[in-house]
Amino acid sequence: MIWARAAGARAIGPWLGWAVACALLAGCPTDEPVVDVDPIVDPLSRPAEPTLSPSSFQPSDDCAACHPDHAAQWATSSHAYAMVDPVFRALVELRRADFDGAQDSFCLQCHTAIGTRGGEIVPHFDWDALxxxxxxxxxxxxxxxxxxxxxxxxxxxxxxxxGPVRGGIADPASSPAHEASFSDLLTGASFCGGCHDVIELGGLQLERPYEEWTEGPAPEEGRPCQSCHMPTTTGPAAVGGPSDRSLHDHRFVGIDVPLSEGFTTAAEEEVLRTRIGALLDGAASLDLVAAPFVPGEVVDVVATLHNHIDGHNLPTGSTFLRQAWLELTATDADGTVLYRTGDLDANGDLRDHWSSLDPYGDADLVSYSSRLTAADGRPELFPWRANEHSSGSIPPRHARTSTLFVPTSADTPGPLQIQARVRLRTHPPHLLRALGLEHLVDRVETWDLATASLQVPRGP
Ligand code: HEC
Ligand code: HEC
Ligand code: HEC
Ligand code: HEC
Ligand code: HEC
Incomplete structure (x- = not known):
């Protein structure tokens, strides 16, 4: 699926075709970012004048006294990391340089909703003064x-x-610290969509897990985001409160372990890795099919990746930063490699456009993540400089099939061995290098979403 810049926030959807998009915008494509939403002000999330005072909100330490487990779990989550994340800060600095600070509030409206509504995120704001x-x-x-x-x-x-603190407990016990009330909103998927679906200024759709969720079987099954990303246990929701509450995990596990050294302890990191492994377990499967081979002829190897997640596409979220790809190697009976795709260059990069050692060396690369393209048709790393966003992700309960062509010669000894896996990682090394964060490259974990192997015998 491809999205292009277009007028109107949600009218974007699938590819409109340049003709339509350009008729709406009168005069694209251009090298300049096309901005049809006020880049500075949104009355709700980026108001011209503050609509609340940050000083009337309490930091998490104040809650930890009575909600120690929630606070400890949250402190290791991406949510707690959203403003100190060095990748986020580096991207914001880059965008800031492109627009001379004028659009600083755009990127911050979800990463700190209180900051943009509270008037602290002004042009050229100082991170340390917040x-x-x-x-x-x-x-x-x-x-x-x-x-x-x-x-x-x-x-x-x-x-x-x-106002009161709101949550999913229908009959909250009274507390000296706050009024509490039940909120249907917090128990549903649209609540998460409020931040997790991201549309750039100018209309380019960047992240859409909530919209994907509405397109899959999860709504009918009554499975909101919380059911997978906030697994439940039973216990007290507050110190001294009733002990039979249904508690929702506040680590908000996805695929990220915060990259900064020291943000989490080694023990906390281990818990996150285990939880990520559990979330990914069964999320996908890979099939390989090939007919017996005839020496000297090309062997068609058909690889199908199935997305078993009811909740959204695989992958989802910031897919333009992530990498999800097929690695496949074919060897003959002597162990000689006949064919390889999805392997890494010496920098740890895929051999695609962004490889500095072997650009486009991997012509068959199968990618399931998404790609940003600039107006001149070249691949682009940064969303605000892009005109088009095309996704290779797989919708819930769907599959994608790719065919790879393995060469053989008249004396290739059989059987052939095919080894394949679908890999997923949060940050490609070339991106971290482009942002001056190469010291974080070794911290990035690569997950195997699915593996498969196949023996291909010699045909008659
Ligand atoms: C609509 C809310 C929203 C806006 C606006 C937004 N983000 Fe985010 N951002 C998110 C959410 C939600 C995630 C988590 C998605 C994921 O992990 O796949 C995220 C994740 C990220 C990450 C990945 C963190 C990591 O290291 O894994 C980076 C970097 C980031 N955002 C940068 C930006 C920049 C730069 C902008 C402005 C161009 C921006 N964001 C605007 C909501 C937003
Ligand atoms: C003095 C102790 C105390 C402090 C401090 C405190 N809470 Fe609570 N909180 C409670 C009690 C008691 C309950 C009710 C628990 C129950 O009914 O199981 C509660 C309930 C909640 C609920 C559930 C509401 C619902 O209906 O689902 C949320 C959410 C919550 N607190 C958030 C917070 C946040 C956020 C802070 C910090 C800003 C905080 N609390 C500070 C004692 C406290
Ligand atoms: C049925 C379980 C399930 C439901 C429901 C679900 N997810 Fe996920 N989610 C997963 C799995 C499994 C992964 C890891 C694989 C992936 O990245 O797609 C994941 C990954 C993610 C990621 C990390 C993506 C990345 O690469 O950074 C985000 C963000 C996310 N989900 C948000 C949501 C939101 C928002 C909703 C609700 C609209 C939701 N999820 C509903 C299972 C679920
Ligand atoms: C990203 C949003 C988000 C953040 C940040 C967050 N919570 Fe929650 N919290 C929720 C949601 C959603 C629920 C209810 C889930 C449900 O009932 O389906 C919840 C439930 C709760 C409950 C009720 C008991 C339970 O586990 O269901 C308490 C208490 C609570 N949160 C405290 C906190 C505290 C304290 C912090 C900060 C340290 C915090 N939360 C941060 C979204 C959040
Ligand atoms: C106020 C905005 C906001 C809300 C509401 C919100 N999120 Fe997030 N979420 C973010 C941001 C921003 C990030 C990424 C932070 C970073 O890493 O820089 C994130 C990251 C995540 C991740 C980690 C993704 C990864 O790559 O590992 C998961 C999972 C997640 N959120 C789930 C949820 C769920 C489930 C809800 C609803 C209960 C929710 N979020 C509500 C803003 C929000």
Missing amino acids: SPVVQEGVTCEACHRVSALERPWNSGHVIQEG
């Missing part, structure tokens, strides 16, 4: 003071200053 609750990113009260949702994308939450 108040603690703003530095906490997606902090407790960025979620628990939400009273309504205006749109399930681009920070669509109404945050109620001084």
